[in-house]
Structures are given as C-alpha cells and as structure tokens.
Amino acid sequence: MxxxxxxxxxxxxxxxxxxxNKDRHIFRFDLQANSWTPMPGAAKDxxxxxxxxxxxxxxxxxxxxxxxxxxxxxxxxxxxPGGAVCISVDDEGQPWVVAxxxxxxxx
Numbered sequence: 001m002x003x004x005x006x007x008x009x010x011x012x013x014x015x016x017x018x019x020x021n022k023d024r025h026i027f028r029f030d031l032q033a034n035s036w037t038p039m040p041g042a043a044k045d046x047x048x049x050x051x052x053x054x055x056x057x058x059x060x061x062x063x064x065x066x067x068x069x070x071x072x073x074x075x076x077x078x079x080x081p082g083g084a085v086c087i088s089v090d091d092e093g094q095p096w097v098v099a100x101x102x103x104x105x106x107x
Contacts, residue, residue, distance in 0.1 A: 057087050
C-alpha cells in the first residue's frame with residue numbers, strides 16, 4: 001500500500017510517527033520501521049499535537065451538527081461531546097475545531 005503516491009485528505013506528523021486520513025481510512029506511519037499501519041475507525045479529518053496526541057473528526061453525523069470528535073487513547077478512539085467538520089491541534093494539545101461556520105477552541 002503506497003499512500004505516498006495516492007491522494008491524502010489530511011496529514012499530520014510528530015517525531016517518529018505521521019498520521020494520514022485517506023478516503024476516510026486512518027493510517028499511522030512509523031519512521032523507524034518505514035511502514036504504514038492501518039488504524040481502527042474512520043475519519044473525515046485528523047489533527048496531532050507535538051507530544052503525539054491524536055484527534056479525529058469521525059464520519060458519522062451527530063445531532064449537534066457536524067461529525068463526532070474523538071481522541072486516540074493509545075488503543076481506541078474516545079468519543080467526546082460535540083460535533084465539527086475540521087480539527088487541528090495546537091502545540092499545547094488543545095484541539096481547535098470548525099463547527100457550523102465558526103472556529104473555536106474545543107476544551
């Protein structure tokens with residue numbers, strides 16, 4: 001699976017690992033092993049902070065608008081309240097989301 005040569009919707013990188021969202025599938029790249037690992041779940045967007053904490057916007061709509069917001073625990077995606085369409089994470093680990101035509105710090 002050569003993700004480098006295909007269209008990637010969103011990419012995020014920190015130190016030894018890069019994360020990508022391609023066709024709603026999530027992959028993690030390990031620089032030491034030089035290989036991609038499929039991760040569980042599906043996402044519309046992915047964000048990562050400098051410490052490696054990963055957040056995604058899921059693929060399923062939520063009642064509050066947008067799509068579910070999830071945080072990687074190391075073994076699973078933890079669902080958090082609210083909905084959004086895009087996510088980015090600052091250097092302090094705070095996720096910023098775009099939801100219903102506005103941007104806000106998600107805390």
